[in-house]
Structures are given as structure tokens and as C-alpha cells.
Amino acid sequence: MRYSKLFGKTVRDPKSDMKLASHKLLYQGGFVRELSAGRYEFLPLGYRVWQKIVNLIDEEMEKIGSQRMSIPLLQPMEYWTKTNRDKAWGSSLMKIKDARGAEFALSATGEGIVTEMVAQTSPSYRDLPIILHQTINKFRDEIRVRGGILRAREFTMKDAYSYHETQEDFMKTYKDFYDAYSRICKRLGLPFYAVEADSGALGGDYSHEFQIPCDDGEDVIAVCTSCDYSANVEKAQFVREKVNENEDVKDMEIIEQDWNEARTIDQMSEFYHRPANNMIKSVAFKRSDGRLVIGVVTGDLEVNDVKLAHAIGEGELEKATDEDLNSIGVTSGALHAWGYGEFGDKVTFVVDTSIVEAKNLYGGNKLQTTDPQFVNYGRDFKHEIEADIAQPYKGAHCIKCGGKLDLIRTIEFGHIFKYDHFYTSHHNGYFVDKDGTKKLMYMGAYGIGIGRSMATTVEVHHDDRGIIWPTEIAPYRVHLVGLNLDDDTIKLKVEKIYEDLLRAGIEVLYDDRTEISPGEKFADADLIGIPYRMVVSKKTGDNVEVKKRDRKDFELVPVDKALSIIISQ
């Protein structure tokens, strides 16, 4: 490709609101343009990378026996209502009506459709496992987008679905996907953690996310510094400190206490001269129907809303507002850890393990001028739901080995899910077993975002000059830079090398622009990030200069030597 003919040139200044390196560089390099918030155009250079990522993933899918197929972007609503996914997805699911008024959801994921598609073939045990994947656009009307193509409202995803006779067979395929995803990360040059995760609105009860460490990422994972335990903070377990373990259990006392002196946990801690983990902290959240959920933890911890939602079998929770609190007659800062019986099931309490295991706690039932101390769970109050609802923190002890956890900011690159019968039971997902009876198939699903993979790769592989593409997904293998092109001898020489490279089957971007200074050409080459730069000028004589994008040094070698260097690596 001649750069002079390439559609989509580099630009010098990124937009001032572009914060992420990947956003800036993909824009400046001429890879992507934004149409509207979260919707991107891929220019030829960007599309080449995109296509290579699709192919790379496709190869790995075929290795594990998955077959490529495709389903429509418009999906009849009933495929979503059957499993209540329309509610679980809320406003991020986009809807559209056709001329006859029939309602459709825009492809946000494909579990329902694919499951029924498989079911229609009335599979027998001989047909299983069935593993399918596709690469089509997904529409997710995220309330907020950020970071360019890292998180879009319309994006391409490779999504895969698998169907199995037994859980054991499913686990084999799950492992295959786990390994395939690991290989994909490796080929993209992305160091990753495969962590246990919550599956959110997709349903299911077991999943792994492939998380790439990145300071500008949006996720946080907990990683043990001593063993291999790692999990999303929405899922990560950790050992609770046994508060006041060596004290005798004291009788609960109600004491006079001045609210203004002791409202927040810090103030209470100071007031009682006890550490924060001696305090009882209650935090209120709201379900989609407006009922409240109060999470109770020791004062040193934070309630994680995803863990809390999971504990009560809810999809998601919102933070309760002051108005919500007023509806049960309290103000923030004075929330009780028990009581409110008069509000019936409008209030649900969930107690964290930290409280269950602690002794002689403070607070939890402030009245006008009083507060209890030496509160012991089980004796002074008790709730039906006891669960792990606290957010892990840096230095918390690992549930597996007792070592210390570290928190790392990451980008979610891919996600694999175990659904068991969640979708098959709603979508007629039966197979005929050896004994001739119908049984539900076990199911899993697996996703990787293409644009996000591209952006993540740039996040990980760039320097202050531009992108450094891994060879496998680079838009071209060689960036041929011609200098002094107004000199006919040199011009002819470069043109010949360009032809030779093409004939050798090497993808080459040839900067054939005249009237452009060498500095600008080099700057563009660094920005675009093609693995090899080959320079021909009056200085190179009978040789050419070959330089790798990620190195400073270069070699001055004859053309055929240059070719063999490029082909060999």
C-alpha cells in the first residue's frame, strides 16, 4: 500500500478530551474515528488490525472444535423476556419496532437465540458437545462510555456458546476455552490474570474474566502475592480479622453518646478509643422494586454492592438515597444494624462474616442520645442472611493461603461463563440421551470484544512516540520509508524494493510521499507502529536500513539480507 493513497492520514494533535493512550494513538495514527459517543468508524488501517484479530481468534476457536456461524442483529423480544433478561439488562438493552409493531432487541448477546437454534435440531447425545461462535456487532447502550473503543455502545464481539450432555463434559470445554483465551492473550502480547468473577446481568453462577493489568483500566482485581489466587473484587474472598478475639464476651450496655461527636466511623472510633474494626457499619442499597437492603460490616470494611446483590439473589442494586432512608424513618449516619421490623419485608439485612466472627462491637443502634456497646452478633441481634459482602482491600489475607492480597487495576479482555441449565431450561434446550429420554443440556458462553482487544493491545504496547504492534496483528509487516525521492535513481530503487517485497508476499506500507521531511516520515512510522521500518535514501547506498519498532538500533544491510531478516521473525 502506498501511503500517499492510504485513506486516513495521521494527525498531529489528538482531541484534548482524549485521555487514554489507546484512544489518542488510534485516532492520531488514522486507525479509528468517532461517529458519535461510543460508535466508531474503522479506517482502512484500523480495519486491517481488526480483521487480523478476528482471524487470530477464529483460528483459536477452530482449534478447540468451535464452528463459526452467525445470527441476526434484530432479535424478537420474547427471546429476552423468557429469562427476564430484558429486565436484568434494563436500559442498556436497545429495542426497536418493525413496520408491523413487532418488538425486537438489538443484539446485545446471543444466548437465547443460539440455544433455541440448537434445540431446533433436536440434538441427541451423539451430537454433543455442540460448540458455536460468531463475530457480529453488539449493541449495549451503556449509560456512560469512555476511553474510545475500549468501551463502546456498538462493538464487535466474538461470542461463543457450548452445549453439553453432562457437567463434566461442559467443564472440559470450559477448560478448552480457558486455554484458548490464554493463547489469544499470549499471541496479542497481553499479560493477563484469569480471575473468578461475578457474571452480572448475563446470569449463571460461575465465570472467569481475563483481566489485563493496566493503570487506566476500569476493573479492580484482587491477586494473592503468595499463591495463585486471584478474583475480581466483586467476587474475591478474604479472611476477616477476628475482632477482639481474646476478650471475654461482655454484656451489652446502652450508653449516653453525643451524635455530633460520633457520626462517622472515624469519629466513633475516636470517641470510643477503639479501632475502626470495632464499630458496626450499616450501608443501605435499593432493589429495582424500591425495597431496601442494609449491609452490615465492621467499620474498617466497605460493602461491595455486587457481593451484596449476589447474597440476596438480586441482579443489581442501587445506592439508597436520603429519601429512601427517610422512608424508614432514618437519616444517613444513623442507620441501624437491626430493627425496622415494622417495615416488614421492605428492609432486608445482610450481615458480613466480619460481624459474625467479631466480639464486643460498638454502635449499630443509635437512638437520640444513646448507642449500644459490647454488641455481640447472635446474642444481641441476628439476621437470616449471613454472607461475604465486603470489598477486599490491599493487604487483606488470602482465603486460600493466608498470604496478602494486592489490588490491581485492569481491563476486562474476555469473559467465560458457566450457565448450567439457566438458559436451556427457559429455551427448550433439550437433548435425547442414550436411554431415549429428553434431558436439559449444560451450557456455557464465552466472549471477547474485538475493538477492546485492539485498544488493550495499544494500552500495553506503546511508547511516547506511538504504537508498537505485535507482529501478528500489525496492519503491515514493513513500513518502507523512501527519502530523497526527487532523485530518480533513488526513486527507482525504492520502487523496485517495494515491488520485491510485494512479490515476496510481505505486507508493506510504502511511504512514497515527496515534499515531506524525513523527520515527519519517521514520526509517522513510529506513530503507526508497524514492526519493521525499512529506509532507503541517498545515504543507504546499495543497502537498506532495517529497524525494529521496539528497538533503537538498526542494521544497514543488502536488500536480500533485509528480506530474510523480516521473513525469519
Place this chain on the structure above:
RNA sequence: CGGGGUGUGGCGCAGUUGGCUAGCGCGCUGCGUUUGGGACGCAGAGGCCGCAGGUUCGAAUCCUGCCACCCCGACCA
């Protein structure tokens, strides 16, 4: 949805306390000089100042409404 902010040639910005003909840099076009780390001169093209109303002799500038986009929270590949 809650809080904060921005909309001015293709891009980045200034002008915004009501007054001159809307300006600067980059990019683009033409001519000439330049060619190993983002060259220079000269000459050009290109703008309903986000949209709609209003106030005024006069609006990019003031007022109202709308729209779009960005940043901070919940969501996700």
C-alpha cells in the same frame, strides 16, 4: 439518571464583561527553495460561531428551550 463542563473553517484553540471586516496555529491548494527526526518563503481556498426562539438599532457574545459531546459515580467484552 445525579453532579461538573464544552460546543467557533478538516483538527487544536483564542475571542464570550454587548460594537469595527470573526482571528491564530496545524492541515489543505499553487509556485519556489528545502530532504536523516515533525523545514521555509510568497500567494490562496475554506466558517449560518451546535440548533430553535427571544431581547436589542446591532448578538459568537445577553436570556429561554432543545440537541450533541466530554469528565466524575452505577453497567460491561
